[in-house]
Amino acid sequence: MSYKKILTIQDISCVGQCSLTVALPILSACGLETCILPSAVLSTHTAGFSGFTFRDLTDDMPEIQAHWKKEDIKFRAIYTGYLGSVKQVGYVKDILNTMGTDDCVRIVDPAMADNGKLYSIFNEEYVEAMRGLCASADILIPNITEACFLSEVEYRETYDESYIKMLLSKLSKLGAKTIVLTGVGYAPEKTGVVAYENGEIRYYEHDKISKGCHGTGDIYASAFTGALMNDKDVIEAVKIAADYTVKCIMNTQGDADHWYGAKFETALRDLMDMLA
Numbered sequence: 001m002s003y004k005k006i007l008t009i010q011d012i013s014c015v016g017q018c019s020l021t022v023a024l025p026i027l028s029a030c031g032l033e034t035c036i037l038p039s040a041v042l043s044t045h046t047a048g049f050s051g052f053t054f055r056d057l058t059d060d061m062p063e064i065q066a067h068w069k070k071e072d073i074k075f076r077a078i079y080t081g082y083l084g085s086v087k088q089v090g091y092v093k094d095i096l097n098t099m100g101t102d103d104c105v106r107i108v109d110p111a112m113a114d115n116g117k118l119y120s121i122f123n124e125e126y127v128e129a130m131r132g133l134c135a136s137a138d139i140l141i142p143n144i145t146e147a148c149f150l151s152e153v154e155y156r157e158t159y160d161e162s163y164i165k166m167l168l169s170k171l172s173k174l175g176a177k178t179i180v181l182t183g184v185g186y187a188p189e190k191t192g193v194v195a196y197e198n199g200e201i202r203y204y205e206h207d208k209i210s211k212g213c214h215g216t217g218d219i220y221a222s223a224f225t226g227a228l229m230n231d232k233d234v235i236e237a238v239k240i241a242a243d244y245t246v247k248c249i250m251n252t253q254g255d256a257d258h259w260y261g262a263k264f265e266t267a268l269r270d271l272m273d274m275l276a
Contacts, residue, residue, distance in 0.1 A: 001031065001229075001230055001231050003031070003032075003033060004032050004033065004076040004077065004229050005032075005033040005035060005073075005074075005075055005076055006027065006032050006033065006034055006035065006075055006076055006077040006078070006079065006225070006229060007034075007035045007036070007037060007075040007077070007078045007079070007095075007099065008020065008023045008024070008027065008034060008035075008036055008037075008078075008079045008080070008081065008222075008225075009036075009037040009039060009078070009079075009080045009081065009083070009092055009095065010023060010038075010039060010080065010081030010082045010083070010111075010218075011038060011039045011040040011041070011042060011081075011082050011084065012038045012040070012041045012042065013042045013043075013044055013045040013046075014041070014042065014043055014044065015043065015044045015045075015049075015260070016044050016045035016047075016049070016214070016215065016260050016261055017214070017215050017260065017261025017262060017263075017264065018045050018082075018214060018215035018218045018261060019045070019081055019082055019215075019218055020036055020038060020081075022215055022218045022219055022222055022264060023036075023079070023081065023218060023221075023222040024036060025264075025265070025268070026219065026222040026223055026226055026264065026268070026271070027079075027222055027225065027226050027229075029226070029268050029271065029272065030223075030226030030227070030229065030230055030271070030275065031230065032226060032229055035073075035075065037061065037064060037095070038057055039057055039058070039061070039082070039083055039084055039088055040054060040055060040056050040057050040058075040084050041053075041054075041055040041057065042054050042055075044260075045214065045215070045260070045261075047214050047260075048214070048259065048260055049260070056084065056085075058084070058085060058087055058088050058091070061088065061091045061092075061095075062091055065091070065094070065095055065098075065099065068099060069098075069099075073099070074099060074100060074101045074104070075099055075100055075101065075104060076100075076101050076103070076104060076105070076229070077100075077104060077105040077106070077107065077225065077228075077229055078095065078096055078099065078100055078104060078105075078106050078107070079107040079108075079109070079221070079222075079225045080092055080096070080107070080108050080109060080133070081109050081111050081218060081221065082109075082111040082112075082218075083111075084121070085126070086125055086126055086129040089126070089129040089130060089132070089133050090129065092133060093132060093133050093136050096108075096133070096136040096137070097136055105138050105139065105228065105229075106136060106137050106138045106139070107137065107138065107139045107141065107221070107224075107225055107228075108133055108134055108136075108137035108139070108140050108141070108176070109141045109142070109217065109218075109221040110130045110133070110134065110140070110141075110142050110146045110150060111146075111217065111218075112126065112127070112130060112146055112149070113143075113145040113146045113149055114143060114145050114146075114217075115145060116145055116148075116155040116157070117145070118149065127149050127150065130150065131150055131174055134150060134174040134175060134176055135174055135175035135176075136175070137175070137176045138176060138177055138178060139176060139177070139178045139179075139180065139228075139234075140171065140174070140176040140178070140179045140180070141179075141180045141182065141220075141221050141224065142171070142179075142181060142182070143181075143182050143183045143217060144167070144181065144182075144183050144184065147167050147168075147171055147179075147181055148167065150171060150174060151167060151170035151171045151173075151174075152170070153166070153167055153170060159186075160186065161186065164181070164184060164194060164201075165201065167181070168181065168194065168196045168201065171196075172196065177197070177198070178195070178196065178197045178234055179194075179195075179196040179197075180193060180194075180195055180196075180224065180234070180238055181193065181194040181195075181196070182217065182220060184203070185205075185208060188208070189207065189208055190205050190206070190207065190208055191205070191206065191207075191208040192204050192205035192206055192242070193220075193238050193241075193242050195234050195235050195238045197234050197235075202235050202238075204235070204238050204239050204242055206242060206243075206246055207246075209246065209249050209250065209253070211249075211253060212249060213248070213249050213252050213261060213262035214259075214260055214261050214262070215261045215262055215264075216245050216248065216249060216262055219244070219245050219248055219262060219264050220241045220242070220244075220245045221241075223240060223241035223244045223245065223271060224237045224238065224240075224241035225237075226271075226275075227240040227241060227274075227275060230275050232275075240271070240274045240275065243270075243274060244267060244270060244271045244274060245262075247267040247270050248262040248263060248264040248266075248267045249262055251263045251266045251267055
């Protein structure tokens with residue numbers, strides 16, 4: 001594998017094991033030169049903590065991009081995560097369209113919703129902006145809730161394969177060539193990931209762990225990107241990211257004090273073995 005320079009764009013939650021505090025170490029452990037563009041800095045993430053600090057970095061983003069252009073910096077892959085506003089989405093779309101190498105892979109995790117609901121700070125205007133960002137992506141990594149908002153499909157807690165196929169078909173019309181749909185389970189005790197590539201649908205299933213962890217979507221998307229940039233094909237990357245995420249969750253079970261994230265660091269050796 002050649003030494004690849006990639007960029008990830010999302011917020012920094014200083015405590016809480018999500019966003020850039022997850023993406024940077026995972027991607028670096030995968031042997032990638034990982035450059036970052038922080039969209040905001042928070043003292044902690046917002047799920048379960050109160051009184052957290054927040055520093056918006058929206059206005060810094062175009063200035064950073066302008067400097068990169070001056071230095072002729074290009075990225076072999078660009079992977080986006082949580083973005084805090086419509087304005088940020090617009091800046092990031094321009095980065096996706098202008099800052100990649102000729103063979104750049106553009107990966108969008110539209111982190112904006114879960115369990116049938118948008119995150120509290122987002123609205124339909126943001127969803128529409130995210131649809132536009134997805135049009136600039138090669139690979140889209142939504143959960144089912146995000147997929148429903150993006151494709152304007154009614155969210156269901158229970159569904160069958162025909163529902164998932166319909167969801168993927170509508171999502172594909174946004175422009176991404178490949179879709180990796182997470183959190184797909186056809187039985188209560190199972191969950192998995194559906195990969196849609198060139199019209200072909202493949203499903204990777206594993207046992208569902210009843211007690212989940214915050215930030216596992218970021219862990220999954222980062223591990224998927226790391227595996228893909230290690231010359232794994234899409235379905236290999238899907239499986240590696242899923243197995244690694246499950247290991248991270250398992251390593252966190254039984255620790256009541258660690259309620260705010262997953263112990264992803266303790267499984268990095270496992271990820272290295274999977275890549276090898």
